Amino acid sequence: MLGVYVSGTSGSHINPAVTFANCVLRKFPWRKWPVYAVSQLLGGMCAAAIIYGNYKSAIDVYEGGRNMRTVPGYSDTATGGIFCTYPAEFMTRTGHFFSEFIASAILMFVIFALNDEGNLGAGPFTPLALFFTIFGIGACFGWETGYAINLARDFGPRLVSYMIGYGPEVWRAGNYYFWVPIVAPFLGCTFGGWLYDMFLYVGADSPVNTPYLGLPRLIGLPVRKPHEGSQSCV
Template identity: 30%
Template structure:
């Protein structure tokens, strides 16, 4: 996911905007969708520490497994970023998500788009009324939508590891704290909100008691 999501902005930068914002958004959304569809049944396809933390907070995921999942997510992000650095030399900062506006605006945007993402993820992953087979499409589409909204301002990260790996590879740490703090907070808020407002499962109809005279 990090390889695809970061590669497209790098190509966009090197080839004078050939990918465009729509291409950047589509690349990330399609990558998320593909990974969910191929590995969701194996690991839950936790591509994002914010998702892992939010699910653990709501007891949809065991806390004891959180450190291993986050370690895998961070190490994969760093590896993907350095592979990109080796391929697209000089690496530049095309794949790094950095705020282009003020820090408050960037924090608010990352919080809101991650809130939206986790609202959708919690819905398709935990609600038995949802169509589970379409989870990859729903989540990938939400990622694409959020990048179209926030891409020009924050890069539309929604994910600490989407930012960490490319930032380390490029040596660019501007506003890094935003991407480490806002997505987990937005994720917990979005997951909790869906849990509060979701419809309760329909109760079986009560049987009518009959009395023989």
């Protein structure tokens, strides 16, 4: 919530998957996506480094030594979960993906709803509403996989944990689970945003509200405009 308030001048983008969905469905400039994504990733990495620097002494004691750094599933005193998400032991690879996909879809659906002034809209209370949204997602879907619905929040700190000595297990844990929080949020956010536009949104900036559900626009084909005096079907 506080991150959204702080980053308001840039559009409150703190999640690469949300930015991606806005590029696909809200005409957010594609040229800005790489800059936003890299900035978000570096922010997550910096935050993880600060946390490690602050708690290094406590981690040394809990893990059993300065050179002991373990991740969940490899030790009873693992601290790798401080930095990034690791799935519950009973989760299958399909379960990993489905959980993150659904959580991301819910997130994007609600974000579009909160920003839709043609519906109800949350206005300046959008960050507070997002707090309750993500709290709810965590309560309902977080136990199994840590609801890693943000690449910057998961991959960035995971990379930092690898760099500071947690070893290759940060990639191997959970049957190489690390790729799920990278891929699933992009697909889930795009799908959730598409659902909102398909059934609720009426704004012309969404490709869903253009001829053929925006497919010509997506692949760069020209769309023939209706003759003057005729009525469009959208």
